[in-house]
Amino acid sequence: MWTLAEIADHIGGDVVGDRDYVVNSVATLQSAKADQISFLSNTKYRKYLAETSAGAVIVSPSLSGNVPSNAIISHDPYVAYAKIALLLNPVVIKKTGIHSSVSIDENCQIDPSVTINAQSVIGAGVILEKNVVIGPGCVLLDDVRVGENTRLVANVTLCDGVSIGQRGLIHPGVVIGADGFGIANDKGKWIKVPQVGSVKIGNDVEIGANTTIDRGAIDDTTIGDGVKLDNQIQIGHNTIIGEHTVIAGCVGIAGSTTIGKNCAIGGGAGLGGHLEIADGVQLTGMTMVTKSITQSGSYSSGIPAEPTQVWHKNVIRYRQLEKLSERVKQIESQQK
Amino acid sequence: MWTLAEIADHIGGDVVGDRDYVVNSVATLQSAKADQISFLSNTKYRKYLAETSAGAVIVSPSLSGNVPSNAIISHDPYVAYAKIALLLNPVVIKKTGIHSSVSIDENCQIDPSVTINAQSVIGAGVILEKNVVIGPGCVLLDDVRVGENTRLVANVTLCDGVSIGQRGLIHPGVVIGADGFGIANDKGKWIKVPQVGSVKIGNDVEIGANTTIDRGAIDDTTIGDGVKLDNQIQIGHNTIIGEHTVIAGCVGIAGSTTIGKNCAIGGGAGLGGHLEIADGVQLTGMTMVTKSITQSGSYSSGIPAEPTQVWHKNVIRYRQLEKLSERVKQIESQQK
Amino acid sequence: MWTLAEIADHIGGDVVGDRDYVVNSVATLQSAKADQISFLSNTKYRKYLAETSAGAVIVSPSLSGNVPSNAIISHDPYVAYAKIALLLNPVVIKKTGIHSSVSIDENCQIDPSVTINAQSVIGAGVILEKNVVIGPGCVLLDDVRVGENTRLVANVTLCDGVSIGQRGLIHPGVVIGADGFGIANDKGKWIKVPQVGSVKIGNDVEIGANTTIDRGAIDDTTIGDGVKLDNQIQIGHNTIIGEHTVIAGCVGIAGSTTIGKNCAIGGGAGLGGHLEIADGVQLTGMTMVTKSITQSGSYSSGIPAEPTQVWHKNVIRYRQLEKLSERVKQIESQQK
Known part of the structure; x- marks a missing residue:
C-alpha cells in the first residue's frame, strides 16, 4: 500500500x-x-x-x-x-540454495548466494556469480559463466563456454550457444564447419522465450549491454548486436551481420547475412533486409493485407509490371 | 478389429x-x-x-x-x-502416478488420479485436477492450475499463475506465461515494464510444439475454448483469441491484439499490436496485418515466388511505380 | 599442434x-x-x-x-x-555412461557404449545404438530409436516411435514427433485428427536448436540422409525432405509437401501444403511458395526494405496498379 x-x-x-x-x-x-x-x-x-x-x-x-x-x-x-x-509488484525470488536433485559436475565456482532449482544440470567448470538464480530444468554445459544477479527462469539451455553478464533475465526455452549453421559442400555432400567461437552476452540483457542465439563459427557471437530480445528470435553465428538495441518476436538474423546501437527491429523482420546495420535504425514489422543499411532512420517492406480477391488481382498486375512499363514506353515513343 | x-x-x-x-x-x-x-x-x-x-x-x-x-x-x-x-487408434496414457524423481513444492492440490512423469518440477500452490497428465521434464512454476483431463506431453513450461482448462493438449517445448515484451525507454536505456497479468487458457485447447504465449502486462492474455494452435506460434501479451479459432505454424501476434471467434490464420502470418480482428476472418499464409479487420472474410498479402531473375526485374519495376505513374499522368495531360 | x-x-x-x-x-x-x-x-x-x-x-x-x-x-x-x-578442434565427448539421475523405463535396448547425461528420461522400448550420446535434460518417449554415433546435445524431445539414423547431431530444444496439426471442423467445433504416423530421420542429419518436426498424420514424416536443418524451422506432418537438402533458420513448411534432393532453402521462407518441390531448387530468404516448383533453379519473392516514407508511397501505388493499368489501356485505345 x-x-x-x-x-x-x-x-x-x-x-x-x-x-x-x-x-x-x-x-x-x-x-x-x-x-x-x-x-x-x-x-x-x-x-x-x-x-x-x-x-x-x-x-x-x-x-x-x-x-x-x-x-x-x-x-x-x-x-x-x-x-x-x-x-x-516487486520481484520476489525464493532463495532456496541448491536443490537436492541438481547435478553439478567438477570444478565449478558457485557463489554461496546462488539458487539452483530442481532438475537443473550444471556442467564442469561452470562459474555462477553472486545471487544468480538458475530456475528448474535448466542445462548449463561446461565452462558457462553467469554474472551477478542474472536469472534463468526455467528450461534454459546454455551450451559450452557461453558467458552472460550481470542482471540478465533469460526466459524459458532459450538456447544460447548451439552450433551455428556452418556447412560446406564437399562434392555434393554437406560437411560440418566446426563452430569454435562462443557467445558473449552483456549486462542488463533480457531474452524472450524460445529465442536461440548461435555460437560463433570462429569469433564470438556478441550481444551488447542493455539489449532486449523478445520471443522466438533466431540470431545466427557471429552476429553482433549493439548496446540498447531492441528486437521484437520472430525476427531472424542470418550469420555475420552487425546491428548497431539503439536500433529497434519490428516483429517478424528478416535480415540476411554479412550485413551492416547502422546505429539508430528502425525496421517495421516483417521487413526484409537484404542489403546493409548505412543511415539511421526507419525502413520497411511488405504489402499489408487486402481482401483475398483484391490481392489476387494485384498480384497479377504486379507480375505484368514489366509489360505495363513497356506499353507506357511505347505510347511515349508514339507521342514524340 | x-x-x-x-x-x-x-x-x-x-x-x-x-x-x-x-x-x-x-x-x-x-x-x-x-x-x-x-x-x-x-x-x-x-x-x-x-x-x-x-x-x-x-x-x-x-x-x-x-x-x-x-x-x-x-x-x-x-x-x-x-x-x-x-x-x-485410441489414445493410451499410462497412468503411473507420481514418479519418484518429481520435485513438488508446498501447498499443492494434486488429485490422486494425476500422473506426473519423471524429472518434472511442480512449484508451490499448483492445482492439478482429475486425470491430469504431466509428461516428463515439465516445469510448472508457482500457482499454476491445470484442468481435468489435460495433458502436457513433455518439456512444457508453465510460468507462475498460468491457468489451463479441461481436455487440453500441450505439446513439447511450449512456454506459457513468460514475461511479455514490455519495455520503456528511460533516457536512452530500456527499463522493464513489470508483467503482472497472467495467461488463461480455455477448455479443449491444443497447443503445438515450441509455441509461446506471453503473460499479460496488466490484464491476462486469454485463449478461448476450442482454440487450436500449431507449432512455433508467438502470442504477445494481452492478446485475446476467440473461441474455435485455429492458427497454423509460425504465426506471430504482437501484443494487445484481439482476434475473433472462428478465425483461421494461415502459417507464417504476422499481426501487429493493438488490432481488432473480427469473427470469421481467414488469413492466407504469410499475410501481414497492420490494421484492424472489421469484416469477416478472407484476407491475403505477399507475392508468391517467381524465378529469381524475373523477381529481380519485378522488384525494380515496383520501385519505379511512382515514376511510371507520373509518366502515365504526363501522357494523359498531353492527350487532353 | x-x-x-x-x-x-x-x-x-x-x-x-x-x-x-x-x-x-x-x-x-x-x-x-x-x-x-x-x-x-x-x-x-x-x-x-x-x-x-x-x-x-x-x-x-x-x-x-x-x-x-x-x-x-x-x-x-x-x-x-x-x-x-x-x-x-576435434569433437570431444565425455563418455560417462548413464548418469544416476536418469530415468529409464522397461524393455529398452541400450548399447553399453551409450552415454546418457543427467536428468534425461528414456521411455519404454527405446533402442539406443552404439556410441549414442544423450545430453542432459532430454526426453525420449516410448519406442524411440537412435542410430549409432548420434548425439542429442541437451533438452531434446523425441516423441513416441521417432527414429533417427546414424551420425546425427540434434541441438537443444528440438522437438521431433509432436502431433501434426490435423483438425477437422465438425459443425463449428474443431475435432482432432489422430496423428498415427511417425518421423523417420536419415543418417548424417543435423537439426538446429528449437526446430520442430511433426509426426505424420497417417504415413511418416521423412527427412533424407545428409539433410542439414538450421534453427527454429517448422516441418509439418508428412513432409518429405530429399537427401542433402539444406534449410536455413525460421523456415516453415506446411504439411504433406515434398521437397527434392540437393535443395537450398533460404531463411524465413514459407512453403504451403501439398506441394512438390523439384530437386535442386534454391529459394532465397523469406520466399513465399504457394505452388509446386517443377524445375530446378533459383526462386524468390518479397520486396526488400526501403525507407519507410518511400515504402508508404510504393504500397499506395501498388494498390492502384489495377487503375493504372486501366488508364494505360484507355490511352492505348485513344491512340488507335
Whole structure:
C-alpha cells in the first residue's frame, strides 16, 4: 500500500488531487477499481480516460485536467508507470540454495548466494556469480559463466563456454550457444564447419522465450549491454548486436551481420547475412533486409493485407509490371 | 478389429459393400492394404481412388459408385475419418502416478488420479485436477492450475499463475506465461515494464510444439475454448483469441491484439499490436496485418515466388511505380 | 599442434611457404595471430588478406601470390577450412555412461557404449545404438530409436516411435514427433485428427536448436540422409525432405509437401501444403511458395526494405496498379 505522494516521489512526478490517497495495484483504464492506479500513454486508449474508475491515473501534463479522479503527472507516463508497477509488484525470488536433485559436475565456482532449482544440470567448470538464480530444468554445459544477479527462469539451455553478464533475465526455452549453421559442400555432400567461437552476452540483457542465439563459427557471437530480445528470435553465428538495441518476436538474423546501437527491429523482420546495420535504425514489422543499411532512420517492406480477391488481382498486375512499363514506353515513343 | 457396420454406425454413415468386412487400421489411398480403411476428402487425391488397395474407403455420397472395394458414405469424409481414426487408434496414457524423481513444492492440490512423469518440477500452490497428465521434464512454476483431463506431453513450461482448462493438449517445448515484451525507454536505456497479468487458457485447447504465449502486462492474455494452435506460434501479451479459432505454424501476434471467434490464420502470418480482428476472418499464409479487420472474410498479402531473375526485374519495376505513374499522368495531360 | 605440411596433406592441398610452420588454431583474417591459420572464401573478406597477421592462409590457387605469410592452396578453401578446423578442434565427448539421475523405463535396448547425461528420461522400448550420446535434460518417449554415433546435445524431445539414423547431431530444444496439426471442423467445433504416423530421420542429419518436426498424420514424416536443418524451422506432418537438402533458420513448411534432393532453402521462407518441390531448387530468404516448383533453379519473392516514407508511397501505388493499368489501356485505345 502506497500513497500517491510516495508514488509521485518515487518517479519524480506531481500529484493532482489527494496526496494521501492509497493504491494497492495497477490496472488498465478500462478495468481499474478505486484502489488501483492506471496510466495513459498510447493515444488509442484516450477514450477510456473520462470513464475510468481508477483511483489515480498517471498522465502527461497536458491531460492533468482530464482525469476524473486523482492524477500523477509525468512527462513520460509509460516510464513512470513502469517504475510504479515495479514498486507495487516487486520481484520476489525464493532463495532456496541448491536443490537436492541438481547435478553439478567438477570444478565449478558457485557463489554461496546462488539458487539452483530442481532438475537443473550444471556442467564442469561452470562459474555462477553472486545471487544468480538458475530456475528448474535448466542445462548449463561446461565452462558457462553467469554474472551477478542474472536469472534463468526455467528450461534454459546454455551450451559450452557461453558467458552472460550481470542482471540478465533469460526466459524459458532459450538456447544460447548451439552450433551455428556452418556447412560446406564437399562434392555434393554437406560437411560440418566446426563452430569454435562462443557467445558473449552483456549486462542488463533480457531474452524472450524460445529465442536461440548461435555460437560463433570462429569469433564470438556478441550481444551488447542493455539489449532486449523478445520471443522466438533466431540470431545466427557471429552476429553482433549493439548496446540498447531492441528486437521484437520472430525476427531472424542470418550469420555475420552487425546491428548497431539503439536500433529497434519490428516483429517478424528478416535480415540476411554479412550485413551492416547502422546505429539508430528502425525496421517495421516483417521487413526484409537484404542489403546493409548505412543511415539511421526507419525502413520497411511488405504489402499489408487486402481482401483475398483484391490481392489476387494485384498480384497479377504486379507480375505484368514489366509489360505495363513497356506499353507506357511505347505510347511515349508514339507521342514524340 | 472393427467391422464396417460398426464403424459406419460410429460415425452415422452408411456401408456400400460388405458390412461384415473387418479393418484394423487407417492408411492413405496410395499405401492402404486390404485390412485397412482409407478416405477421400482433398480432391488432389481423387486420382488415387480407382487404384487403391484399401479394404474400404470413406467417401462422399457422390463418389459411392467409384470405390473399387467397400465404401463408407459420409457427407463429410474428413470428419468421419477423424472419428474412425480415433476409434481405431485410441489414445493410451499410462497412468503411473507420481514418479519418484518429481520435485513438488508446498501447498499443492494434486488429485490422486494425476500422473506426473519423471524429472518434472511442480512449484508451490499448483492445482492439478482429475486425470491430469504431466509428461516428463515439465516445469510448472508457482500457482499454476491445470484442468481435468489435460495433458502436457513433455518439456512444457508453465510460468507462475498460468491457468489451463479441461481436455487440453500441450505439446513439447511450449512456454506459457513468460514475461511479455514490455519495455520503456528511460533516457536512452530500456527499463522493464513489470508483467503482472497472467495467461488463461480455455477448455479443449491444443497447443503445438515450441509455441509461446506471453503473460499479460496488466490484464491476462486469454485463449478461448476450442482454440487450436500449431507449432512455433508467438502470442504477445494481452492478446485475446476467440473461441474455435485455429492458427497454423509460425504465426506471430504482437501484443494487445484481439482476434475473433472462428478465425483461421494461415502459417507464417504476422499481426501487429493493438488490432481488432473480427469473427470469421481467414488469413492466407504469410499475410501481414497492420490494421484492424472489421469484416469477416478472407484476407491475403505477399507475392508468391517467381524465378529469381524475373523477381529481380519485378522488384525494380515496383520501385519505379511512382515514376511510371507520373509518366502515365504526363501522357494523359498531353492527350487532353 | 600441426605443421602446414601435415595440414595440407590432410586436405590434399599444397603449401606455399614454410612446410614446417606450426599452427594451433583457426581464426578470421582480421583477428588471426602468427600461430593461427585463416582462410579466404567469401570475396567480401578479400580486403583483409594483405593485412592479415595469420601464420598461414588457405586460399584458392589464383590467390597463392597474395598471401603475406604462408599459404595452403586448395580448389575449395571453405571445404578445406572446414576439414582443417575439425582437425584442430576435434569433437570431444565425455563418455560417462548413464548418469544416476536418469530415468529409464522397461524393455529398452541400450548399447553399453551409450552415454546418457543427467536428468534425461528414456521411455519404454527405446533402442539406443552404439556410441549414442544423450545430453542432459532430454526426453525420449516410448519406442524411440537412435542410430549409432548420434548425439542429442541437451533438452531434446523425441516423441513416441521417432527414429533417427546414424551420425546425427540434434541441438537443444528440438522437438521431433509432436502431433501434426490435423483438425477437422465438425459443425463449428474443431475435432482432432489422430496423428498415427511417425518421423523417420536419415543418417548424417543435423537439426538446429528449437526446430520442430511433426509426426505424420497417417504415413511418416521423412527427412533424407545428409539433410542439414538450421534453427527454429517448422516441418509439418508428412513432409518429405530429399537427401542433402539444406534449410536455413525460421523456415516453415506446411504439411504433406515434398521437397527434392540437393535443395537450398533460404531463411524465413514459407512453403504451403501439398506441394512438390523439384530437386535442386534454391529459394532465397523469406520466399513465399504457394505452388509446386517443377524445375530446378533459383526462386524468390518479397520486396526488400526501403525507407519507410518511400515504402508508404510504393504500397499506395501498388494498390492502384489495377487503375493504372486501366488508364494505360484507355490511352492505348485513344491512340488507335
